[in-house]
Amino acid sequence: xxxxxxxxxxxxxxxxxxxxxxxxxxxxxxxxxxxxxGPNGAGKSTLxxxxxxxxxxxxxxxxxxFRGVNLLELSPDERAAQGLFLCFQYPLEIPGVSxxxxxxxxxxxxxxxxxxxxxxxxxxxxxxxxxGQTLGINAEMLxxxxxxxxSGGEKKRNxxxxxxxxxxxxxxxxxxxxxxxIDALKVVSNGVNALRSPxxxxxxxxxxxxxxxxxxxxxxxxxxxxxxxxxGGKELALELEATGYAQYQNEAA
Amino acid sequence: MxxxxxxxxxxxxxxxxxxxxxxxxxxxxxxxxxxxxAAQRAAAFGTFADAGLPHRRVEAWRYTDLRALMREARPLxxxxxxxxxxxxxxxxxxxxxxxFRRLVLVNGALVPELSDLAGLEAGLSIRSMADALTTGDxxxxxxxxxxxxxxxxxxxxxxxxxxxxxxxxxxxxxxERPVELVFxxxxxxxxxxxxxxxVVVEEGASLTLIESHExxxxxxxxxxxxxxxxxxxxxxxxxxxITAEGSDAVxxxxxLARVDATATFANTFFTTGGLxxxxxxxxxxxxxxxxxxxxxxxxxxxxxHADTLLSVDHAAPAGESRESxxxxxxxxxxxxxxxxxxxxxxxxxxxxxxxxxxxxxxETAEACAKPELEIFADDVQCGHGCTTGTLxxxxxxxxxxxxxxxxxxxxxxxxxxxxxxxDAIGNEGVRSALTDATQAxxxxxx
Ligand SMILES: Nc1ncnc2c1ncn2[C@@H]1O[C@H](COP(=O)(O)OP(=O)(O)OP(=O)(O)O)[C@@H](O)[C@H]1O
Ligand SMILES: [Mg+2]
Numbered sequence: 219x220x221x222x223x224x225x226x227x228x229x230x231x232x233x234x235x236x237x238x239x240x241x242x243x244x245x246x247x248x249x250x251x252x253x254x255x256g257p258n259g260a261g262k263s264t265l266x267x268x269x270x271x272x273x274x275x276x277x278x279x280x281x282x283x284f285r286g287v288n289l290l291e292l293s294p295d296e297r298a299a300q301g302l303f304l305c306f307q308y309p310l311e312i313p314g315v316s317x318x319x320x321x322x323x324x325x326x327x328x329x330x331x332x333x334x335x336x337x338x339x340x341x342x343x344x345x346x347x348x349x350g351q352t353l354g355i356n357a358e359m360l361x362x363x364x365x366x367x368x369s370g371g372e373k374k375r376n377x378x379x380x381x382x383x384x385x386x387x388x389x390x391x392x393x394x395x396x397x398x399x400i401d402a403l404k405v406v407s408n409g410v411n412a413l414r415s416p417x418x419x420x421x422x423x424x425x426x427x428x429x430x431x432x433x434x435x436x437x438x439x440x441x442x443x444x445x446x447x448x449x450g451g452k453e454l455a456l457e458l459e460a461t462g463y464a465q466y467q468n469e470a471a
Numbered sequence: 472m473x474x475x476x477x478x479x480x481x482x483x484x485x486x487x488x489x490x491x492x493x494x495x496x497x498x499x500x501x502x503x504x505x506x507x508x509a510a511q512r513a514a515a516f517g518t519f520a521d522a523g524l525p526h527r528r529v530e531a532w533r534y535t536d537l538r539a540l541m542r543e544a545r546p547l548x549x550x551x552x553x554x555x556x557x558x559x560x561x562x563x564x565x566x567x568x569x570x571f572r573r574l575v576l577v578n579g580a581l582v583p584e585l586s587d588l589a590g591l592e593a594g595l596s597i598r599s600m601a602d603a604l605t606t607g608d609x610x611x612x613x614x615x616x617x618x619x620x621x622x623x624x625x626x627x628x629x630x631x632x633x634x635x636x637x638x639x640x641x642x643x644x645x646x647e648r649p650v651e652l653v654f655x656x657x658x659x660x661x662x663x664x665x666x667x668x669x670v671v672v673e674e675g676a677s678l679t680l681i682e683s684h685e686x687x688x689x690x691x692x693x694x695x696x697x698x699x700x701x702x703x704x705x706x707x708x709x710x711x712x713i714t715a716e717g718s719d720a721v722x723x724x725x726x727l728a729r730v731d732a733t734a735t736f737a738n739t740f741f742t743t744g745g746l747x748x749x750x751x752x753x754x755x756x757x758x759x760x761x762x763x764x765x766x767x768x769x770x771x772x773x774x775x776h777a778d779t780l781l782s783v784d785h786a787a788p789a790g791e792s793r794e795s796x797x798x799x800x801x802x803x804x805x806x807x808x809x810x811x812x813x814x815x816x817x818x819x820x821x822x823x824x825x826x827x828x829x830x831x832x833x834e835t836a837e838a839c840a841k842p843e844l845e846i847f848a849d850d851v852q853c854g855h856g857c858t859t860g861t862l863x864x865x866x867x868x869x870x871x872x873x874x875x876x877x878x879x880x881x882x883x884x885x886x887x888x889x890x891x892x893x894d895a896i897g898n899e900g901v902r903s904a905l906t907d908a909t910q911a912x913x914x915x916x917x
Contacts, residue, residue: 314887
C-alpha cells in the first residue's frame with residue numbers, strides 16, 4: 219500500500235528569516251493517526267503551514283509527496299482539493315462573509331476542481347445543518363460571518379465542521395484542543411473520530427496527552443528543533459507528560 | 472510707489488472654456504424656456520465664466536483639476552434620431568427585468584416612446600424638463616433653490632440644461648414601483664449632454680428613485696447632470712445612482728437635496744464606469760429629526776479617476792446621518808472622497824457619522840480621503856474616519872486553504888468589503904443586481 223503522505227528530508231525557512239524545519243522525515247499510511255508533540259517554538263505550526271502552502275516560507279530542500287503528487291508544487295487551494303485540510307491553531311475571523319456562503323463556495327470549488335458535480339444550495343444547507351447539529355453549531359451561527367464573535371471553542375467547532383464537510387484525506391489538526399472546555403473537547407474529538415476511516419489519516423499536533431485519550435493515535439512523534447527526534451506508540455504521550463521534552467531537546471541539539 | 476496695475480486678475484481662458492462660451496452663445500436662443508429661464512441661464516453662465524473650469528486651487532476641486540482633465544469641450548448632442556433610439560433600446564441591462572418604471576433619456580433627451588409613462592400611480596406626475604421649461608411649470612421655479620451653491624459645474628449645467636425629468640409625488644402618495652431614469656449616450660462621436668431634473672416628494676410621500684448612466688467605451692463624451700431633490704416632511708426617498716459610463720467619458724453630477732423634518736433620505740452611489748467621474752451631493756438637512764444615509768461604492772481600474780464630494784449640512788435639531796463609502800482600486804485608478812459634516816448652531820442632538828474606506832489592489836492605485844467636521848452646536852455626536860488598506864493576505868490564505876482559488880478568495884473578501892454598503896440598500900432587486908455587478912467586475916479583473 220502506498221503511503222498517503224511522505225515528507226522526505228524537508229528543510230524550510232521563513233522568507234528572509236531563519237530556518238524552522240530542519241531535515242524532517244515522516245511517512246503516514248492511509249488510515250493512520252499520528253500525533254506530534256513538542257516544545258513551544260519547535261516549528262509544529264510552521265510544518266502545518268508549509269504543508270498547506272501558506273506564503274512566506276521558503277522550501278530549501280526535500281520533498282513532500284501526498285497521494286502520489288508533489289504537494290509543494292500546488293497552490294493552497296489545489297492542495298485542499300487534493301484532500302489536505304489544516305485545522306488552524308488560531309482560526310481567523312472573516313467579517314462580511316457568511317459561514318454558509320463560505321462553506322458553499324469551499325465545497326463547490328473543490329468539487330469543481332476534482333470534476334465532480336457541485337452541490338445545490340438545499341443539498342449543502344441540509345448537510346451543513348446535520349453536521350452542525352452533531353457539533354453544537356446552530357443555524358444562527360451558520361448565518362453569522364465566519365468566526366466573527368465566536369468564542370475560542372466555537373471557532374474550533376467551526377473548524378471541525380469545515381473538515382467534516384470537506385471530507386479530506388489528511389486532516390492536520392494544530393492544537394485542536396487549545397481553548398476547549400471538557401465538553402467541547404469531547405464534541406470536537408467525536409467529530410474527528412467520526413471521520414476516521416481506512417482511507418483517511420490524521421496528523422494531530424498537541425501539547426496535551428488528554429486529547430489523545432479521545433483521539434487515540436497509532437504513532438506518537440516528538441518534534442524538536444524542526445524535525446522528528448523520537449517516535450513511539452501511544453504510551454509515549456503518557457511518558458512525555460511525566461518527563462517533559464528535556465532529553466529530546468538535547469538529542470536535537 | 473508702484474503704480475497700481477490695471478490688469479485684471481482673471482485666469483487665462485482655456486480652449487475648453489472658450490469653446491463652452493461659444494457653445495452657450497450659439498445655443499442659448501434655442502435652449503428651452505421663456506425669458507425668466509433665459510435670464511437664469513445667462514446669470515449662471517456668468518457665474519461659470521467668472522470662475523472658469525474648476526482647478527486645483529478651488530478647494531472643492533483640489534484633487535480633480537477639470538482644467539487639466541477636460542482639455543476640450545464637446546459639442547452639444549443633437550436630439551436622438553431613430554437610429555439612436557433603437558440603439559438605446561437595450562440600455563439599462565443591469566436592472567432590466569425588475570419591473571421598475573423606466574424613463575429613458577437618450578443623448579440627454581427624454582424619449583417618450585422608450586419610456587413607461589402610462590398608468591401613473593395616483594399622486595405621481597412625470598414630464599420632460601424641456602417641456603416644463605418651455606411651457607412653464609411651478610416646479611421649475613425651484614431649480615437651484617433647493618440648496619445654495621455657486622459651484623461652476625452646476626452653474627454650467629443651469630446655463631446649458633436641455634432636458635431631464637420633472638417628477639412630483641403628491642403628499643401622502645406611496646409609490647411602490649421604483650422609478651428608474653436610464654441615461655444613455657449612443658453617439659460614437661464625442662458630444663456633451665447637460666441634463667437637469669427635479670424631483671419633489673411632498674409631505675409623507677415615498678419614492679424609490681434609481682438613476683443609471685451608460686454609454687459607449689472609447690468615446691470621449693461628456694455628461695453634466697444635475698438633480699434638485701426635495702424630500703418633504705415625513706417623506707421617504709431612497710435613491711441609487713449607478714455610474715457605468717463608457718471608458719473615456721467625463722461624468723460630472725450634482726445633487727442638491729433638501730430634506731425636511733422627520734423625513735428619511737437614503738442615497739447610494741455605485742460607480743464602475745467613466746474615465747473622470749465627479750459625484751457631488753449637497754444635502755441640506757433642513758428639518759428636525761431627519762434620518763439620512765449617504766453611501767457609496769466605487770470599483771475602479773485602469774486610469775479611472777472618481778471623486779465624491781459630500782456635504783452633509785445639519786441645520787435642525789435631532790437629525791441622524793450616516794455616511795459610508797467604499798472604494799476598490801485596481802490598476803492605477805484614483806479615488807477621492809471629500810466629506811464634510813456641518814452642524815449648525817440650532818442642530819443640537821445631531822448624530823452624524825462618516826466613514827470612508829479604500830482597498831488598494833495594486834501598488835499604483837491611489838486613494839485620498841479628506842473628511843471635515845464643522846460644528847457649531849455643543850450637544851452633538853459626530854465622528855468620521857477613513858482607512859486605506861490592502862487585501863488581508865492571512866484571510867486570503869485561510870480561504871484558499873479551504874479550496875477556494877486565489878481570485879475567488881479575493882472576490883469573496885472584496886464583496887464583503889463593499890457588502891456593508893450594498894446591504895444597506897432597501898430595494899432587494901437593486902441590492903442583488905449591484906452585488907452581481909460587483910461580482911462581474913471582480914471576476915473580470917486581470
Ligand atoms: N512569520 C514569522 N516570522 C518570524 N518568526 C516566526 C514566524 N512564524 C514563526 N516564527 C518562529 O518560528 C518558530 C516556530 O514557530 P511555530 O509557531 O511553528 O512553533 P510551534 O511548534 O507551533 O509552537 P507552539 O507549540 O507554541 O504552537 C518560533 O520560534 C516562531 O517564533
Ligand atoms: Mg503552534
